[in-house]
Amino acid sequence: MSAQESNISQHSTPCINGIGIVFGQGRGIARLERALIRGWVPPELLDLSFFRATGFPIYQVPAEALNDKTFSRKIRRADRLSKMAVIAAADAMADSGIDLPDTARVGIIFATAFGPHATTFKFLDDIIDYGDKSVSPTSFSHSVHNAAASYVASVLDIRGPNLTVTHFHFAFQEAVRLAGTWLNEEKCDHVLVGTADECGTAMEFIASRKLHVALDGKMYPFQLRRMPSSVPGEGSVFFVLSAEPAGNSYCALEVDGSAPADIQVINADGMLPDESAYLNALLPHVPVSAYTPLSGSFMTASSFDCAASALMIRNRVTYPPPVTDNPHDLPLCGDSTPAPSRVACVKCGCGGKVMVMNLSG
């Protein structure tokens, strides 16, 4: 066996040691737990001119979740997306309880599907209203996908490698895979891996045209058919991933591991033209759950599933799916489903691609 091959075999599974989240129901891991216990809540309804049927349903991060005086000077110019990411990342660090004497040994990988599109459109407003020669440099510098990761680094003073990746369906999965390689190569002792995607009026318009926005405000993740229902959402989730368990450790996390699972969580989020692909991706007889009716539809929401799954493993509890309409008679999680020690988070993308994240405690 060559030295290069032996490099490949010597790896350990990264551990989730801290989680931070901002989502439609607020901020923090305790808020997520309450949401998972409580079950489905109706979305906000917006009065939008291009969606006349009913109010436009949306799970938006509440303003008070982003209003934190601890950071205010450092993020005074930051847009909503960057604020979401800073708060979720800071919360993940705090949740981990890990003392970090050398932040040059901490990396950041940030994953987003659409980046700060609201700020990009604001910059286009500038060009239209004021002309090419009189645009705001602040808007421009915040309209780039890596602005959020830059803020996370400067607010938390994290000086290791810093990367932003974008992909429509699998940004989070690729970010976690890359973080695993950084830990195995000992580039870092910890990696803050996170996601953020936001709503915004132009994006809501696009959603109203491209998605089957739910008139009753409810997503049905087990219908698994063409034109699935969707309720747009937004949020940010960050994980402290480390080479070993430490601090407030939740569980191990691996992408495309082939481990068996006690529960499968599907990310049926209404954003694929046809969700029946999940039927082929599921392991038979293994209980199934889905939390997209709590997070709402946004491309990086599989990070939300990952957070929920980590909580189930650490808390030794099963959270039932918030919406249980089940035309395919899948074995849904229920009151009698034992708490899992292994969860598979399954996500289907375009072209039949499937990625699975395995969590184990």
Next chain:
Amino acid sequence: MTDKSVVISGMGAISAAGATVRGTLESFAAGTVNAGKLSLFESPLECPVFEASSLHPPRSEISSNSAPQDGDRTLRLAMAAVGEALRDAGLDSDRDGLRIGVCLGTTVACQLNDMAFYRAYREKGDAPMGAVDRYLKNNLADAVARAVGADGPSATVVNACSSGTDAVGAALSWLRAGMCDIAIAGGADELNRIPLCGFTALSVVSPNVCTPFDRDRQGLNLGEGAGIVVLETQKSAANRGVGSPLRVTGYGSACDAYHLTAPRPDGSGLEAALRAALAEAGVSPADVGFVNAHGTATRDNDKVEGAVLARVFGDDLAFLSTKGFTGHTLGAAGGLETIFAGTALREGWIPASPGFANKDDEIPIAPVTERTGIDTRCAVSTSLAFGGNNSALVIERVGQ
């Protein structure tokens, strides 16, 4: 050289300096600087730009009122370079059974910033969805992966000016972890109205042709292009009988954690990235024959970078900025500059650093002022990005 190195088995480059790697080297040899007036779209801004004029826009893209369809040109630049790189690697056909990953950097192509779409939406509350549909199909790495039938990992790196270097670094990690055997890596970006306005507003764009590291430098010129390398494990290269002498042996990256647009004045982030890359490659600064610097020609970048290069490599370092030949190609820069470092090692020379005339007393070192023979096995390429990211690659030549 450590056993963590990967082979550069193919290279493809397109920019204002040339439509191919060979064409680019001819420009370097002749000292040709293809900066000129903006012709790709209408703009009141009058700074020189570096257009990849070999990639003619289709007639439908040229309009007096709006920018070319955003994102399409970036993909076309990328595919031109991908095609050349795959041919160079002997992979232009028969890729069945090979696990190929795609990791590409960009800044423009990831943004939903089509002006015609947004204007219509703003004015009427409604807009045709063509631009949105194209955007949703064209995540850069994904689109290239589909085009070449690659089914390994796929990620688009959006790290501003260091995207291409970081994409190569990420691909390195993938290959070492066994996630794929071959990776198409690098970056692409088109010349686009949005960053042209934005960088001008940041007061970092020069009204004249850029002069990296020069005492009187006034800022950057935007360019466009794509720089693509085919990387593979040594085992995969041996199986395919690939004989390339070039390797990527180290990658280092560190964030300033300082400011969204200004580099940390003491350059400690860049220094950390450089030292990490050298350590990973198992080489010392004395082993490095030359550096292809980031060298955008902004006051801040060149001052900080020059000081760090002097600190790490010493005052007699041979270095240059090829941005005097290509402009600042944003997401493509790291890919292009990896190629320029590799070809310099292979060909045995670096060109005079274009645009440089007078040493800046605030920078301890000055770039090479004439074509310089290189008899070395080892080079470094550096990138510094808005957002504070600093990255470095070590590229080496093996064999004779």
Next chain:
Amino acid sequence: MADKDQELAEIREKLKELLVSNLSLEDVKPEEIEDDAPLFNEGLGLDSLDAVEIVVLLQRNFGLEVKDMEMGRKIFQSVNTLAEYVHENRDQAGGK
């Protein structure tokens, strides 16, 4: 002279409002900004990104150009120096 003082006072007030709103100085009230206090580094603690944003603010609100950031460094020292620059060049530009 009284007219000039009055004009300068109005310009200073407007500048302070613009600084607070355009630079997202959420925890500062316009009236809290001292006329002579340094705007950059100490004092208000503005940075290089704020400096280029002020250039745009001057362009949009007073029709004034700042030719380069070296010139900007001198003009942007305090609200007083900014107001003097606006008053002087606005008159020359012949516009408001």
